Amino acid sequence: MDTTLKFFLLLLLLGLVSVLVNASTDKHDFQHCERVVKKWASSSLKQEVKEDKHTLGDLLFFLHVPRTGGRTYFHCFLKKLYSSSLECPRSYDKLRFDPRKQKCRLLVTHDDYSMMSKLPNERTSVVTILRDPVDRVFSTYEFSVEVAARFLVHPNLTSATQMAGRLRAKTNGVSTLDIWPWKYLVPWMREDLFTRRDARKLRGLNNIMHSDPYNMEEIVMPLHEYIYDPISLDIVHNGATFQVAGLTNNSYTEESHSVRYCVQKYKGLGEHVLRVAKRRLDDMLYVGLTEEHRESATMFANVVGSQVISQLRASNSSTESAADNKLEQSSSFSDSKPDNDGHQNSTSHEKASDIASTEIAEAVKGNMTVGELMDAYEVCISSLRKAQSRRRTSSLKRIAPANFTKEARHQVPETVLQQIRSLNHLDVELYKYAQDIFAKQHGRTMRNFGSIERWESFFYKSNEFTLWQVLSFGMTIFLILFVFLVFVNARRRTLKIKI
């Protein structure tokens, strides 16, 4: 009896001690983390002293946050401006950036801001585009599934993966599967799609009756599951903030990984990351918004495009000849093409380099006005969009009746949207901040470029603006008439009094 009691007390004591020790190591860990994060934040904030952030530096770094529409800027603006010899090698590549090629002027990549550690900091201008976090998560989910679904032509996962590998080796190009974060998201979805298809076959499930494509577990991982998977937690949520801060799990610096670990473990430390990310946006040459597409594109042409044009024109006299550019273009175009999933065969590659060589002819001259750039952009974007939507349709056919449409998004329950917002709390804040920057930038651009006829003609095309102009014209006439009548009346009265 006595001994049992003693034993029991001893156990209790031991338990207490272990709890205390645990608590203190936890506390210790938190303190350690706080130190690590704060140190990183203050050194990051110190680095950022740009003398003239509005002037394009020697190198343009397009920090491409996935699913923000950056691809259209790359293909329809930057590819039209920069010849391929000016593009940094293998941007968008699994092999990452090779700083040996010093001459390059353009870097477009999903790599994060830590890339700056490899670049001439003070001579580099950074641009980026941000998107509403909920839409970005939707789009990430849909694109992961879309690319993965292309593999469903194969009878089984083994043959799908083998085939993809073989095709990649043959074309020697870079596929979506090589690019972060798709190199994780696509294989994950691909495996999942095959598993679900096999399960359906096994159970003899043929006609699935569901109306919500975001929740069809017989076919594809439902959205509400996707957002809580460790992979999404690791690389999807708060993706924009982490990328701008240089803290993705694809980061270049060792330090980033420990900071990242701490921030993921202690949510409160996120505020430091947010502060750094905001400051970086402040220092960028340009920040676009996916939602404000027209305005963003026009601003890009005027702020970035016009400076690239004058820069290239100025340096034209001393640089390489057109023939060189052309050669290099045809060999490297497929390498930098980001959206090739390995299923495209040589036919599409040939087409791509055809387009590329006509593009290059214009670009090399450095002889292009902002207006011409805008025109070229509009033609380019409409064909790019058509191609994208064709691919999407043909790919989603393989998971029918699941079909991701705008209407279907409205059916997603509010609770799921709330969860996405909460999982992306840093991105929600950063996006608001980007909206402020965008508004300021817009004001500044209008002041500087307001007289350029390009802005006007661009807006004339949209109906709201014509309506607005008609209204304001009407108001002006009305005001003039009103003032006139008041004046005449007053005159009449004074005349009467005189008589």
Ligand SMILES: *[C@@H]1O[C@H](CO)[C@@H](O)[C@H](O)[C@H]1NC(C)=O
């Ligand atoms: C997968 O499909 C290929 C091609 O039809 C076939 O040769 C192979 O045996 C299949 N593998 C499995 C594990 O079913």
Ligand SMILES: *[C@@H]1O[C@H](CO)[C@@H](O)[C@H](O)[C@H]1NC(C)=O
């Ligand atoms: C990045 O995240 C993915 C998905 O969670 C993971 O598979 C990969 O190993 C991570 N990479 C690094 C360098 O931590």
Ligand SMILES: *[C@@H]1O[C@H](CO)[C@@H](O)[C@H](O)[C@H]1NC(C)=O
């Ligand atoms: C530079 O531009 C001029 C006209 O703008 C053009 O005639 C010339 O060929 C260009 N030089 C090079 C090397 O591209």
Ligand SMILES: *[C@@H]1O[C@H](CO)[C@@H](O)[C@H](O)[C@H]1NC(C)=O
């Ligand atoms: C390219 O793909 C199409 C359809 O996927 C196929 O019919 C054609 O034979 C392929 N061409 C080559 C050269 O592999």
Ligand SMILES: *[C@@H]1O[C@H](CO)[C@@H](O)[C@H](O)[C@H]1NC(C)=O
């Ligand atoms: C620019 O290109 C136009 C044709 O697009 C040509 O007429 C003009 O001479 C070129 N100007 C220069 C300076 O090369």
Ligand SMILES: *[C@@H]1O[C@H](CO)[C@@H](O)[C@H](O)[C@H]1NC(C)=O
């Ligand atoms: C999915 O919806 C789009 C737009 O409503 C439509 O064009 C497409 O044909 C649909 N795809 C399938 C497989 O039903």
